[in-house]
Amino acid sequence: MTGTLLHQNFKDILDDALIEEIEAIGKLTTYKEGDIIIDINQHLSHIPLLLDGNIKILREDSEGNELLIYFLEAGETCTMSLTCCTGKSKSKIRAVAERDSTLMMIPVQYMQNWFHTNDSWRNFILESYQVRFDEMLETIDNIAFMKMDERLYKYLINKAELHGSSTVNVKHQEIAEDLHTSRVVVSRLLKQLENKNKIKLNRGKIDMI
Incomplete structure (x- = not known):
């Protein structure tokens, strides 16, 4: 093997x-x-x-x-x-x-x-x-040069491509640590992305649209 x-x-x-x-x-x-x-x-x-x-x-x-x-x-x-x-x-x-x-x-x-x-x-x-x-x-x-919401969306796209799936299994706290920001900011920006129909938030995972 x-x-x-x-x-x-x-x-x-x-x-x-x-x-x-x-x-x-x-x-x-x-x-x-x-x-x-x-x-x-x-x-x-x-x-x-x-x-x-x-x-x-x-x-x-x-x-x-x-x-x-x-x-x-x-x-x-x-x-x-x-x-x-x-x-x-x-x-x-x-x-x-x-x-x-x-x-x-x-x-x-x-x-x-x-x-x-x-x-x-x-x-x-x-x-x-x-x-x-x-x-x-x-x-x-x-x-x-990128705003935090742009960095967040790019991060999610990279994660999805890395795992070969449209679903990203990641906690808000982990995202915050990777992007060097707070969990509150991440949660707020994720909700904004969902409102723009770019993602769908689920418990413990994020679906890319």
Whole structure:
């Protein structure tokens, strides 16, 4: 099963020999929805390859409030953890399982060696940095230029696309934490979106219209 997931998600990204090496040295790990995979200030000895599930990457301010930076999907890695591993610094992000997830954890030393010896790995890492950089720029733009109701609606659309469903199972408090605002504001704006026939509110879930 592990090999199937690894080949399924990375066969068009990494060469066959490297995939076989990852299967040999990697550590398979599974996490339940809501589990913390990487925490802030954690020393990282492994980097994650996401085989199945979704992960949200969060930052935290000095008061402990969280802000959603981006989501990871199967076939991706967390470039912010790569940076910490390369620089031997503590993690600056928190990675939380958005739903039940399966990862292959790779020891740091292999990541560094492959970057210099394997073209497919080097291209994968560089492209991952570019994707994450673009997403973080988009996040900054959203915070700086979009109104909260626009950010909220975009957040819901992204959630729905991520799970491949028109129904988003999420609590108002979780949305507030991800968008770094209050639950009261989220509830008010959700009601406004419902009045505009953009969503339908239900207990514990939101239907996109």
